[in-house]
Amino acid sequence: MTFDIQTQPGGIHFQAESGETLLAAALRQGVVLPYGCRGGMCGSCVATLVSGKVSYPSGNTQALEGRDPGACLTCQAVAETDLVLEVMEIKTASQIEVRTLPCRVVDKQALNHDVMRLLIKLPENQRLPFLAGQYLDFLLEGGKRRAFSIANAPHDDEFIELHVRHVPGGQFTSFIFDALEEKAILRIQAPLGTFILREASTRPIILVAGGTGLAPIKGIIEHAFHIGITRPMHLYWGVRQQADLYLPDLPLAWAREHGNFSYTPVLSEPDTGWTGRRGFVHEAVLADHPDMSGFDVYLAGPPIMVQSGSQAFAAAGLSHDHMYSDAFEYAKPSGN
Numbered sequence: 020m021t022f023d024i025q026t027q028p029g030g031i032h033f034q035a036e037s038g039e040t041l042l043a044a045a046l047r048q049g050v051v052l053p054y055g056c057r058g059g060m061c062g063s064c065v066a067t068l069v070s071g072k073v074s075y076p077s078g079n080t081q082a083l084e085g086r087d088p089g090a091c092l093t094c095q096a097v098a099e100t101d102l103v104l105e106v107m108e109i110k111t112a113s114q115i116e117v118r119t120l121p122c123r124v125v126d127k128q129a130l131n132h133d134v135m136r137l138l139i140k141l142p143e144n145q146r147l148p149f150l151a152g153q154y155l156d157f158l159l160e161g162g163k164r165r166a167f168s169i170a171n172a173p174h175d176d177e178f179i180e181l182h183v184r185h186v187p188g189g190q191f192t193s194f195i196f197d198a199l200e201e202k203a204i205l206r207i208q209a210p211l212g213t214f215i216l217r218e219a220s221t222r223p224i225i226l227v228a229g230g231t232g233l234a235p236i237k238g239i240i241e242h243a244f245h246i247g248i249t250r251p252m253h254l255y256w257g258v259r260q261q262a263d264l265y266l267p268d269l270p271l272a273w274a275r276e277h278g279n280f281s282y283t284p285v286l287s288e289p290d291t292g293w294t295g296r297r298g299f300v301h302e303a304v305l306a307d308h309p310d311m312s313g314f315d316v317y318l319a320g321p322p323i324m325v326q327s328g329s330q331a332f333a334a335a336g337l338s339h340d341h342m343y344s345d346a347f348e349y350a351k352p353s354g355n
């Protein structure tokens with residue numbers, strides 16, 4: 020059975036098959052709705068159900084907790100009737116084709132004890148069109164996928180840069196650390212996600228990165244510098260200890276070179292002698308900005324950080340329309 024899905028206020032129509040998630044149906048037809056983890060965790064895909072009925076056969080609805088009854092997680096919801104959804108289509112991302120491509124590893128460099136920088140390259144004469152902040156999926160055997168954010172900006176696209184944190188016992192990240200060799204060929208699908216800079220906004224920007232959440236945030240910041248954004252931008256980078264700040268000089272250089280950029284590292288388990296900010300990164304943001312209502316906020320990193328930050332910032336007056344997040348969910352044991 021096929022259902023008609025209409026968006027408001029854009030008035031776009033697409034069709035969803037029974038059992039197909041609304042997001043999958045939209046993307047299949049070239050309609051890019053906001054999304055991030057595709058696992059029901061991050062809340063980036065929340066729309067408002069204006070009319071009709073949906074169900075959640077996967078049961079993955081964590082991001083619905085605490086939201087209004089009309090909230091609809093498009094990455095998990097399947098239509099039971101025709102629907103009207105209030106949701107903004109992301110026009111810029113929808114203009115870029117998602118492609119499956121081979122790529123070659125051209126450099127593998129340990130940045131610290133548990134983060135590896137990979138540079139990968141597409142086949143000769145090919146470049147990957149993408150928007151700063153998007154991610155790619157590595158396609159593994161048996162239909163498995165692993166998501167990693169693109170850490171470079173689109174203007175600087177000779178290589179694709181990734182920051183990979185080693186997950187102890189993790190299948191793919193252990194392979195990258197222990198066995199992957201330069202010149203190896205991998206398969207990717209890209210670009211994915213809608214964690215991108217909202218360039219038309221005039222609000223000051225707060226960027227909150229947890230660990231390798233710096234990767235998409237780095238892409239966004241370098242893109243913002245490249246296009247000459249003059250709005251104030253403040254980066255908070257939260258990690259456990261100083262050694263986890265795996266590119267320690269980069270944000271300092273940005274701050275020296277760009278008058279509108281400032282930076283605060285925040286350690287949750289500070290080493291002795293650390294005189295900087297300590298605690299959870301979202302708490303440091305709130306201590307500096309008890310009223311968040313005037314900002315655009317970009318949050319990327321571990322799901323728990325994204326979730327705690329989103330809830331705390333909403334309580335401090337930040338509307339969901341100005342909160343953009345990329346939660347680094349990991350693949351479910353079933354494979355995808």
Ligand SMILES: Cc1cc2nc3c(=O)[nH]c(=O)nc-3n(C[C@H](O)[C@H](O)[C@H](O)COP(=O)(O)OP(=O)(O)OC[C@H]3O[C@@H](n4cnc5c(N)ncnc54)[C@H](O)[C@@H]3O)c2cc1C
Nearest residue numbers: 165166167168182183184189190191192231234347348349
């Ligand atoms: C949109 C998106 C962008 C991402 N970008 C990045 C990025 O730029 N850099 C980066 O380092 N990671 C990123 N991640 C997370 C990354 O995809 C996972 O860490 C990776 O898939 C782990 O694969 P694995 O095969 O090593 O672990 P698996 O074999 O899948 O997992 C092994 C065990 O570790 C647990 N686990 C897996 N991943 C994590 C994790 N991240 N944290 C805690 N426990 C975990 C699993 O539950 C399982 O028990 C991103 C995730 C998403 C959804």
Ligand code: FES
Nearest residue numbers: 055057060062094
């Ligand atoms: S909750 Fe749907 S994309 Fe993350």
